[in-house]
Amino acid sequence: MARVTTRPDPFREGHVELTTGPVPLHYQVYRHLRDALAAGRLRPGDRLPGERELCDFYGCSLVTVRRALDELARERRLVRERGRGTFVTEPPLDRNLALLGSFTEEMRARGLDPSTRVLAAAREPAPRAIADALRLDEGADTYLLERLRLVGGNPLLLEEVHLSADRFPGLLDFDLANESLYELLSQRYGVRLEHAQETIEPIALPTREAELLDQRRGRPALLVELVAFDQDDDPVEHCRSVVRGDRARYHVRARGARAELLVLPNAEITTH
Known part of the structure; x- marks a missing residue:
C-alpha cells in the first residue's frame, strides 16, 4: 500500500472545536476521525498529522488524542508505525462463514477488483491427511493447486x-x-458444493507465506482449513488458506435454541 505524506483533507479546516459535556473528549476525536474514514476523506495510505499537531487541531491533550488513535488502531482502521507515523489501513474484508462460494464472484459482488496468481498446478500422490479428508486411498492421484489471491492488486x-x-x-x-x-x-463436471467444514486458528506467518503476502515474518494471520462437500455429501475439495490478519475478518450467524458458538483453543466451526 502506497504511503501518502500530504496532509489529508479533514485537517485543512484549521481546527475542530470539542465540546464540554456528557460526551468524552477522546470519543469526539475518535468520532471525527471515524466519520472522515467512512466518508472517504481519509483514504488507505494517508498519513495522519503527528500527535502534537493533532492536539493543536482538536485543542485537547496528548492523552485524549492517543486514546482516540488507540481505539481506531484496535478496530484496524489505523496502523501506528514506530518512527514513521500513523496511517490509514485498508478496511478488513468481512467473509461470512455461512456462505460457500467463489472468492472471485464474492469480491466482485462487493465492487472490488480480485485477481489470482497461480503458483503451482500439478498432480501429486495424496498425503495421508489429504487422503483422509477426501476419503481417498493414501497415495491416490490428486491435483495440487496453489494460488495467491489479491484484491486491488494487494495480496489477501x-x-x-x-x-x-x-x-x-x-x-x-x-x-x-x-x-x-x-x-x-459445477458446469464442467456437474458437481455442486452444498456445505463445508472449516477450522480457523491464529498463526504467526512463516517466512515464505510472509513474503508472498507482503508481510513481515511473524505477523499474525489466520489459517483456514476447509473441506467442501457435494450434493451427495461426498468430500470434493480440501483447501488450506493462510489469510492476512490485518485484511480479513470472519463472522457467523447462529440460529435456534441449540445454536452455540464456543471460542476455545482449536475450536472447530462447522458451516452448513
Missing part, C-alpha cells in the same frame, strides 16, 4: 487446494487464474 490470502484427479480429469487444462474453480466444478 494464499491457498492450497487438493482435489481428486480421477474425479476431475483435465481440470488443470483450464485457466485457473481467471476461471472460478467452483463454476468449473
Whole structure:
C-alpha cells in the first residue's frame, strides 16, 4: 500500500472545536476521525498529522488524542508505525462463514477488483491427511493447486487446494487464474458444493507465506482449513488458506435454541 505524506483533507479546516459535556473528549476525536474514514476523506495510505499537531487541531491533550488513535488502531482502521507515523489501513474484508462460494464472484459482488496468481498446478500422490479428508486411498492421484489471491492488486490470502484427479480429469487444462474453480466444478463436471467444514486458528506467518503476502515474518494471520462437500455429501475439495490478519475478518450467524458458538483453543466451526 502506497504511503501518502500530504496532509489529508479533514485537517485543512484549521481546527475542530470539542465540546464540554456528557460526551468524552477522546470519543469526539475518535468520532471525527471515524466519520472522515467512512466518508472517504481519509483514504488507505494517508498519513495522519503527528500527535502534537493533532492536539493543536482538536485543542485537547496528548492523552485524549492517543486514546482516540488507540481505539481506531484496535478496530484496524489505523496502523501506528514506530518512527514513521500513523496511517490509514485498508478496511478488513468481512467473509461470512455461512456462505460457500467463489472468492472471485464474492469480491466482485462487493465492487472490488480480485485477481489470482497461480503458483503451482500439478498432480501429486495424496498425503495421508489429504487422503483422509477426501476419503481417498493414501497415495491416490490428486491435483495440487496453489494460488495467491489479491484484491486491488494487494495480496489477501494464499491457498492450497487438493482435489481428486480421477474425479476431475483435465481440470488443470483450464485457466485457473481467471476461471472460478467452483463454476468449473459445477458446469464442467456437474458437481455442486452444498456445505463445508472449516477450522480457523491464529498463526504467526512463516517466512515464505510472509513474503508472498507482503508481510513481515511473524505477523499474525489466520489459517483456514476447509473441506467442501457435494450434493451427495461426498468430500470434493480440501483447501488450506493462510489469510492476512490485518485484511480479513470472519463472522457467523447462529440460529435456534441449540445454536452455540464456543471460542476455545482449536475450536472447530462447522458451516452448513
